[in-house]
Amino acid sequence: MFMPLPAPPAGPIDLHSHVVPGGFPARSDAPRGWPAMVPAGDAQRHVMIDGRAYRTVSEHCWNVQARLSVLDEQGIAAQVVCPMPELFSYWMPSEAADDLLRFINDDIARMVNEAKGRLVGFGALPLQHMDRALTELHRLKTAGFAGVEIGSNVNGTVVADTIFEPFFAEAEALDMPVLVHPVRPVGMERVIGPRNLEQALGYPSEIGLAGAAFITAGLLARHPRLRLCLSHGGGTLATLLPRLEQAWRTFPALRESMPESPGSMARRLYLDTLVFDEPLLRHLIEVFGTERLMLGTDAPFAFRDDDPAGRICRIFPAGGERDRILAGTARHFLGMA
Numbered sequence: 001m002f003m004p005l006p007a008p009p010a011g012p013i014d015l016h017s018h019v020v021p022g023g024f025p026a027r028s029d030a031p032r033g034w035p036a037m038v039p040a041g042d043a044q045r046h047v048m049i050d051g052r053a054y055r056t057v058s059e060h061c062w063n064v065q066a067r068l069s070v071l072d073e074q075g076i077a078a079q080v081v082c083p084m085p086e087l088f089s090y091w092m093p094s095e096a097a098d099d100l101l102r103f104i105n106d107d108i109a110r111m112v113n114e115a116k117g118r119l120v121g122f123g124a125l126p127l128q129h130m131d132r133a134l135t136e137l138h139r140l141k142t143a144g145f146a147g148v149e150i151g152s153n154v155n156g157t158v159v160a161d162t163i164f165e166p167f168f169a170e171a172e173a174l175d176m177p178v179l180v181h182p183v184r185p186v187g188m189e190r191v192i193g194p195r196n197l198e199q200a201l202g203y204p205s206e207i208g209l210a211g212a213a214f215i216t217a218g219l220l221a222r223h224p225r226l227r228l229c230l231s232h233g234g235g236t237l238a239t240l241l242p243r244l245e246q247a248w249r250t251f252p253a254l255r256e257s258m259p260e261s262p263g264s265m266a267r268r269l270y271l272d273t274l275v276f277d278e279p280l281l282r283h284l285i286e287v288f289g290t291e292r293l294m295l296g297t298d299a300p301f302a303f304r305d306d307d308p309a310g311r312i313c314r315i316f317p318a319g320g321e322r323d324r325i326l327a328g329t330a331r332h333f334l335g336m337a
Helices: 064-074 094-115 130-143 162-173 197-216 237-250 252-257 262-266 278-288 308-315 320-333
Strands: 013-019 035-041 044-049 052-058 078-083 119-123 147-151 178-181 228-230 270-272
Touching (some): 013 320, 064 078, 078 094, 094 119, 094 130
Parallel strands (some): 013 078, 228 270
């Protein structure tokens, strides 16, 4: 593990990227879902899950120098690294999941150490077992991790559900920011086409509904100091908000359950910029403000934004708003401002 490192160097910060270890420990009693890596040629490896190739990934997932070379090419000063969502392991027995996530978190610590301030570690937790999750959260805090990444649901239960309240309360108390990422999205039975459409069509709906649940469940109101970021630009949340506002004005039950308007509570959330569209990005800025938007790329996976800083620079002239999205908001979110 590692000790706390100084704040990232000046310049753009990518708040949303992923890592996969170059290999996983063998386990004689491995449960369903336990991953393995096999060579795929040209500095690539297949992530194998239950004997099938889940995804083919490049060495940038575990090779720090290869990753830093891409950051240099893109003009990114620092990058938050967190596990590939399929590694959350919520569907495994909790003891096995705990072992796997500790291994992955320790590998993230290795990468952060090697990067000497260019990478910022976000760990993962076995949220299907609250005691184990809180133990690992404290271990990560002590070790100098900047925050944690969680899935939008745990085995079908949205993370805004009250059963996860102890986690959010402790993250707030420990001043640990939380990045929420879609995982195993709802509604895929309605999607026709290859499995890759999960990322294109499933993720936006999943993270948008999770964001709405944080509002309607009152979690943001109960934890005003909690720093919570929705990945993938919050997905459909920006289009759901006007309907949620109208419902709040229309239905007394909603007003009673939410003393504050949905739009007002939504602006307590942070979002990344990973929407692949400048008009949509402008709309997110109009709804949430530059003080809530941060760069996100999904690197180094194939479905990523290769020009995150350039997209912001084309929208904003040099100055305060551009600087906030490129780095200022991320530094505040990370507690490094």
